[in-house]
Amino acid sequence: MAPASTRTDRYELHYWPGIQGRGEFIRLALEEAGAPYVDVARLPEREGGGEHALLAFMEQDTHTLPPFAPPVLRAGELVIAQTANILLYLGPRLKLVPDDEAGRLAVHQLQLTLADFAAEGHDTHHPIASSLYYEDQQAEARRRAASFVAERIPKFLRYFERVLVKNAHGAGRWLVGAELSYADLSLAQVLWWLGHAFPNALARATPELPRCCELRDRVAERPRIAAYLASERRLPFNQHDLFRNYPELDLEPER
Amino acid sequence: MAPASTRTDRYELHYWPGIQGRGEFIRLALEEAGAPYVDVARLPEREGGGEHALLAFMEQDTHTLPPFAPPVLRAGELVIAQTANILLYLGPRLKLVPDDEAGRLAVHQLQLTLADFAAEGHDTHHPIASSLYYEDQQAEARRRAASFVAERIPKFLRYFERVLVKNAHGAGRWLVGAELSYADLSLAQVLWWLGHAFPNALARATPELPRCCELRDRVAERPRIAAYLASERRLPFNQHDLFRNYPELDLEPER
Numbered sequence: 371m372a373p374a375s376t377r378t379d380r381y382e383l384h385y386w387p388g389i390q391g392r393g394e395f396i397r398l399a400l401e402e403a404g405a406p407y408v409d410v411a412r413l414p415e416r417e418g419g420g421e422h423a424l425l426a427f428m429e430q431d432t433h434t435l436p437p438f439a440p441p442v443l444r445a446g447e448l449v450i451a452q453t454a455n456i457l458l459y460l461g462p463r464l465k466l467v468p469d470d471e472a473g474r475l476a477v478h479q480l481q482l483t484l485a486d487f488a489a490e491g492h493d494t495h496h497p498i499a500s501s502l503y504y505e506d507q508q509a510e511a512r513r514r515a516a517s518f519v520a521e522r523i524p525k526f527l528r529y530f531e532r533v534l535v536k537n538a539h540g541a542g543r544w545l546v547g548a549e550l551s552y553a554d555l556s557l558a559q560v561l562w563w564l565g566h567a568f569p570n571a572l573a574r575a576t577p578e579l580p581r582c583c584e585l586r587d588r589v590a591e592r593p594r595i596a597a598y599l600a601s602e603r604r605l606p607f608n609q610h611d612l613f614r615n616y617p618e619l620d621l622e623p624e625r
Numbered sequence: 626m627a628p629a630s631t632r633t634d635r636y637e638l639h640y641w642p643g644i645q646g647r648g649e650f651i652r653l654a655l656e657e658a659g660a661p662y663v664d665v666a667r668l669p670e671r672e673g674g675g676e677h678a679l680l681a682f683m684e685q686d687t688h689t690l691p692p693f694a695p696p697v698l699r700a701g702e703l704v705i706a707q708t709a710n711i712l713l714y715l716g717p718r719l720k721l722v723p724d725d726e727a728g729r730l731a732v733h734q735l736q737l738t739l740a741d742f743a744a745e746g747h748d749t750h751h752p753i754a755s756s757l758y759y760e761d762q763q764a765e766a767r768r769r770a771a772s773f774v775a776e777r778i779p780k781f782l783r784y785f786e787r788v789l790v791k792n793a794h795g796a797g798r799w800l801v802g803a804e805l806s807y808a809d810l811s812l813a814q815v816l817w818w819l820g821h822a823f824p825n826a827l828a829r830a831t832p833e834l835p836r837c838c839e840l841r842d843r844v845a846e847r848p849r850i851a852a853y854l855a856s857e858r859r860l861p862f863n864q865h866d867l868f869r870n871y872p873e874l875d876l877e878p879e880r
Contacts, residue, residue, distance in 0.1 A: 434731075434791065434792075435734065435788060435801070437734075438781075450734065451734050452737040454709075454737060458713075459730055471714075472703055475710055475714055478707070479706050479710045482710055483693045493748070497765065497769065498769050498772060501776060510752065510768070513765070514752065517753060517756065533690060533691060536688075537690075546690070
């Protein structure tokens with residue numbers, strides 16, 4: 371057992387150390403709240419970090435409920451997996467959800483929709499199998515990305531724009547209620563990813579998305595988020611991440 | 626507004642009327658609990674049913690938070706979307722989750738993992754775009770299904786078998802705690818789907834899955850579930866559903 375695993379005065383995030391990935395939704399929530407946490411796999415190996423330690427943690431026989439895949443959050447005795455489930459747990463504790471049940475369900479609903487969007491983003495470069503290289507599914511990736519660019523990016527982003535317009539309490543600033551929630555942080559992250567992986571598609575969609583773009587920029591200006599994005603804790607975009615910049619997948623749709 | 630939409634003494638499920646689909650996870654929970662509900666789109670058109678009425682409901686301007694896609698549950702004033710989110714809401718009300726937060730998070734975590742599995746099952750026949758016919762992505766479907774059959778079905782099902790083995794409270798009977806939860810119902814549904822769509826793959830995996838198979842059969846014998854499965858409310862498997870029987874996608878893995 372790594373030394374990092376024995377602390378109970380801080381959250382432990384267990385996630386791939388080299389990518390933003392789904393773990394980034396959780397990192398952003400912890401950072402915005404200024405919560406004490408350790409990104410375990412990013413520690414030096416002698417302190418319990420690294421991919422081998424992550425895989426060993428996943429396979430540990432002591433988990434009451436084994437996790438299927440990273441990310442996993444350890445909070446004291448609790449070991450929680452599935453990104454949206456982790457945010458469901460953290461939301462009230464980090465004050466990143468409304469107080470009422472309806473508001474919390476609304477935030478979770480949007481998070482699950484963002485998770486679906488992110489999964490589709492991943493599948494543009496891996497439409498056949500995650501276990502194969504991109505190069506071994508490039509023809510299929512082009513077809514899948516063409517549909518993602520022409521149909522799915524506009525559909526998802528128009529939906530979130532509409533949610534912002536409809537949220538009277540937030541005056542178009544936030545997705546649910548009058549305050550920032552973890553879904554707002556996740557929408558900003560998806561927009562950052564799209565700007566990296568599908569800059570042309572995002573640029574075409576942008577004129578219809580004034581509120582989404584303002585939300586993204588408003589999130590970036592939150593003092594703790596701004597400090598995080600400028601720090602070494604924020605991993606750079608790269609070609610192992612959920613969203614990847616392959617210019618051949620970001621083409622103008624055929625008419 | 627359809628007459629069915631004004632009742633508050635029963636749940637309203639809004640989902641595609643011709644398929645089991647993701648809505649089936651919710652139907653099974655409502656049926657197991659004996660909860661009063663109406664499957665709105667399956668009503669006759671003059672009573673507010675049909676696909677047109679479903680689409681009109683989805684687009685209604687009165688939703689505080691617009692839903693992205695069916696299923697949607699209306700519970701009094703609440704309008705909730707995203708299958709796992711609906712089950713999160715219903716779980717305690719239908720007594721299909723443990724009383725403690727850790728147990729509820731565990732059930733939700735497994736539901737989200739089953740949702741991922743079901744989405745991958747869908748993508749075997751639609752790896753390129755949901756907007757295209759199967760026939761227009763059949764070559765890609767064969768490649769994706771080969772990976773699903775060889776890697777993903779064994780990985781997911783061995784995982785759930787391991788969860789059952791590890792759950793000391795359930796004596797290997799249920800996934801979480803000592804009682805049936807909505808995740809158990811959903812696992813049974815996924816196994817029924819696999820038996821329809823990938824009978825060869827499931828048969829190959831079965832020797833390793835005694836507890837999963839017993840759970841599936843135990844769910845089928847619950848009196849209310851047995852009555853539901855024998856009723857007209859249970860829609861038959863068909864080639865529009867999330868899981869479809871295309872024999873060319875259920876081939877023995879190459880060695």
